[in-house]
């Protein structure tokens with residue numbers, strides 16, 4: 590008895606994810622992504638039952654190490670670990686020795702000495718989580734590194750879309766707003782293009798990364814043009830904490846040209862779904878009415894999918910270590 594949800598009891602679905610860590614979506618294959626999404630799908634049903642707790646990760650330790658603020662991601666990793674029966678410890682930077690000057694690597698080595706099975710790490714610098722993963726023995730999950738990648742966000746977005754539309758391939762997805770600073774956008778572009786969706790990015794020139802077309806997307810600076818005929822409209826927060834200097838004239842002006850309201854949304858397909866990773870700045874990148882539209886907005890559903898996706902990731906990575914698989918270093 591594996592205590593893992595299955596379609597046919599006694600036969601856990603094989604997981605095709607064959608890496609020690611989850612550092613990014615870039616480089617993952619269609620079967621790997623599909624397998625994580627299928628596993629997450631089974632956890633959605635489990636999370637809707639009264640008894641949500643399983644013992645799959647009993648005896649395992651998960652440490653959440655967050656060097657940046659987080660509500661959704663940290664809480665959902667905590668819940669995910671607990672629902673699978675693991676011991677979960679949250680380390681926040683404000684209470685740790687990092688404040689006293691300890692380096693990232695010293696912290697990693699200190700935690701490593703306590704034998705955690707999984708370290709879930711968020712850090713403001715791109716590449717910091719990758720560096721840390723090379724120094725520890727357990728599995729590392731990137732919970733967002735600078736403006737680089739946020740793989741579990743892209744997986745939960747994909748699960749939300751797939752459950753609503755039945756597929757990812759062939760859909761036209763617009764990712765709009767602060768592309769320049771967004772790890773969510775980067776991970777989503779990798780995932781959606783790998784899975785056969787068509788991706789458009791829409792941003793003012795100041796927030797559009799140079800040569801983004803090389804990632805296999807079409808770039809637009811006009812919202813109505815970019816949203817034309819889209820199935821999915823994914824909005825991004827203005828990441829002011831990563832901006833040095835002024836990237837937009839004013840919030841009012843930004844909303845006028847790039848904020849999602851019903852007028853601009855009219856260019857997308859009539860049943861286009863509205864998404865946002867949160868936290869939302871209402872009145873900056875999205876109008877409140879649109880964000881709360883129960884027929885179109887799936888923002889709450891994204892949060893629900895977040896727990897299931899993180900359970901699937903913890904499950905997949907700990908299976909790797911149980912079997913002592915030599916596969917995949919990344």
Ligand code: NCD
Nearest residue numbers: 661662733739826866867868
């Ligand atoms: C995102 C993040 O932290 O990158 N949020 C999240 O994980 N839910 C996006 C953001 O902060 O805007």
